[in-house]
Amino acid sequence: MRYTYKSYILAILLIGSFIIEGCQTTRKADYHYENFDYMLAIEEYQEAFNGKEPKLKGAQRLADSYRLTGQTVKAEEWYARVVAMPEADPINIFYYAEALQSNGKYFEAKTQFQNYAMKAPAQAAQANARAQAIDFAMKLMEEPPSAIVVNETVINSANADFSPTIYEDGILFTSDRGGSPANQDDKIKDPGQYGWTGRPYLQMFYAQRNEDSTWQVPTIVDATLNNIYHDGPAVMDSANNTIYFTRTNMVLVKQKNVNVDPTSWVKKPMTNEYINRLEIFSARRDGSNWTDVKPFEYNKVSEYNVGHPAISPDGQVLYFVSDKPGGQGQTDIYYSERQPDGSWGQPMNAGPTINTAGKEMFPAFDNDGFLYFSSDTHLGFGGLDVFRTRGSRTTWSKPENMRMPLNSPKDDFGMTFMLNEQGEQVGYFSSNRESNNGTDDIYSFKLLSNAVLLVTTLERVQTPGKRSVTQPLSDVRLGLAVQNSTDSIFAFTNANGEYNYGVMKGRTYELSGDKLGYLRQTATVKIDTTSLADTTRVTLIFDKSAINTTIAIEKIYYDLDKWNIRPDAAAELDKLVRMLKDNPSIKIELASHTDSREGHGYNQLLSERRAQAAVEYLVKQGIPRNRLTWRGYGETRLVNGCSDGVECTEDQHQMNRRTEFTIK
Known part of the structure; x- marks a missing residue:
């Protein structure tokens, strides 16, 4: 009812003028039309055109009457007839495009808006904006239901x-x-x-x-x-x-x-x-x-x-x-x-x-x-x-x-x-x-949503001379469910490794990501109720599941001469716990490394204690011991040039004090 009650309620939406030429239809129909009695005018025009070919004036007035009473299907039908008439004013092309759009015929509507832009250069900016809006609408249709x-x-x-x-x-x-x-x-x-x-x-x-x-x-x-x-x-x-x-x-x-x-x-x-x-x-x-x-x-x-x-x-x-x-x-x-x-x-x-x-x-x-x-x-x-x-x-x-x-x-x-x-x-x-x-x-x-959960999926790639780098991972199958619910909404990430979910503030969700050849990833996400931001961002990092693939665990560092699990290391090991629970068929070897300071024998023993400490932490979190092995490599696999006799900063030495896992 865009042009009926919504016209009425603001009482200013009467289209100011109709450019109509020609002379056809009955005086009674024209009388109703000119006095804004459009439903009565429609009846009279229909009767007048029964079995006859209408001329421009009558056809446009009937199309206008359907448009102004919100009857978009009939408006589309009659504007199609009007725009086919050589003498028709270009404004009818615009109204025809609007009717097509209202009826969900976006491609046809876009063509007619572009046609109107060519026929009415003074209105080209408005018409082209409407055509671009149709592109936006079709893109918006791909979004999840609200x-x-x-x-x-x-x-x-x-x-x-x-x-x-x-x-x-x-x-x-x-x-x-x-x-x-x-x-x-x-x-x-x-x-x-x-x-x-x-x-x-x-x-x-x-x-x-x-x-x-x-x-x-x-x-x-x-x-x-x-x-x-x-x-x-x-x-x-x-x-x-x-x-x-x-x-x-x-x-x-x-x-x-x-x-x-x-x-x-x-x-x-x-x-x-x-x-x-x-x-x-x-x-x-x-x-x-x-x-x-x-x-x-x-x-x-x-x-x-x-x-x-x-x-x-x-x-x-x-x-x-x-x-x-x-x-x-x-x-x-x-x-x-x-x-x-x-x-x-x-x-x-x-x-x-x-x-x-x-x-x-x-x-x-x-x-x-x-x-x-x-x-x-x-x-x-x-x-x-x-x-x-x-x-x-x-x-x-x-x-x-x-x-x-x-x-x-x-x-x-x-x-x-x-x-x-x-x-x-x-x-x-x-x-x-x-x-x-x-x-x-x-x-x-x-x-279904008053906020947005932006999920980014990345692949972790091990490179020579570096710990690891990440790059977008597309076509990851995502699943999102309200916590303690079995109803999941599934989607796939785009070429940039992204997908937007509509979510509700204050709720907690379980998120999962799967792709063939990669370890499954999950996360628990609580949507904040107090933040002014409407978007919560979560990143899932995927590792390939090939046998003998070695993956460095981020931030598993140790203090000098220590093997106890620091709080920052525990947070990263918790992610490994979740990954192992999400992928119950895999077994891994945990490997620990030291920097080059101290002697080789000391570093070998220290690395073994650190690897064993990481394994014990995983076991305490519920991972079966038969899925885990451990090994210490001492200072034999440095990731940088900080070997014996080379002066390095503490941060550079700490990069060598790391833990990795290999899928066995």
Whole structure:
């Protein structure tokens, strides 16, 4: 519903002008089209074109009607016919590309964006940017899933249901399924259907969730929060005492030649003296009732729209969306700070990190203080995508696309969050991904990741004259599972020996890596909950499993004339313990070496004691003794030139005081 309710909610998304030539179709169809009654126009155009070949004007108007009501499959079909007509304006190629992208046809969409860039040089930068965004989307599709998503079919209707917010024992959401509040004044006239969609006006509904996770039948909210025209979406403050919600308002304007807002309830004849604008209202809870309904101090319906309220976790900042002059683009996210007297301060733009030349809307906060919002301009899959950022006011981290399946080629928006019994981030959001008529559904989700685990796989290579070097090892089969769980997510590292896993902060994971011809490697990884960084890095170093391969153990050093295991050596031997447990079929020989100081006999005895000490340490850690042998080499295998009579530093001598293992 990119051009229906999301158009309505911000009330500024009416496409300003249509370049249409030719003359065809009935006056009745044109009348509905020119008065923004697109569903009625579609019916009339279909009837007029039945069995006939449409001309450009009628075909484009029907394609536009499908586009503006979110019927992307039909829009694609009719824009394909329009762009084949020699007289068609190039803008139709752009709309055709958008429809293809919304329908997941990325390669075809990219071709059409590039075609539009050639046909409309003045718009080439925009078109080429959209083509590049498609490359990004296809790459993003290779990333692991971000969540488990379920369509809440029990509470969804055949009409539009969207923008849920946590409310009492369930959710409050916006819908055009129809109905009148029980306490509504009977004298208020029913406004009828909304001509743009051919469905009732938007109202707020409540769905209560039972203890067994089933839903009760949604009921319409009382008339305090629902007017007879468009109402919603809404958000509760953290104390659940105040609700902030969006409401439309009709304004009589003196200016001429202004676009009539698509949500106007003024009936025909429509004139450009009326415009519909959005406002934010608040209401205070009084027991089970809502009272003291009042407008936001900075509503200004005579000039611009204000809507989509969201409250910061501390309740001190109100975020919202507006098309007020001076912003970054079509619609921007703004904020207003609570003043000592409880009022709201002058609104400020949230800045260019979030806001773009396009549309940013539907802000919301999760339990960790992340801001989520939807955008049609930040790189994504198409339509509105959900993004996440951390910060406040004008300072934000780079927005992160929430990936599939939270996002799709169509519109995804309106998130709300809560914690389940296991402390996991769960919630609800809206999407029209499964709709052919532009309507939205409400989906539940459970996040699979709020952080990234970057795994790097390296091969350790022994080189003449050096201890060892490492190089990227590609195509390693990785397995990741939550600790004490048997469900693993498998993947392969890329050419750089890397792979990004989506993970949850605070959880501990078991990571494994396998590749034919190499020793298996594993690691236990705990994802930090306090770090500002969203990425945890882990490196797995692989050694070849060929017989008689000698591998130097890093940092197995000894103090001069000593053979006891130092703490730094114990940490490295623990890695060897893990490797031996991960590869239970191999046997190894541990070899210890000394530097050249002292006599040969002394060094030989010292190296044997050091090798034996390492073996005893491994046995104490649970490695069977029959898998281990040991040998001391004294000073016979120096790794550098520090032999008898050569002056060397302590660090150079220490390189020779080492332990290695050989696969036997």
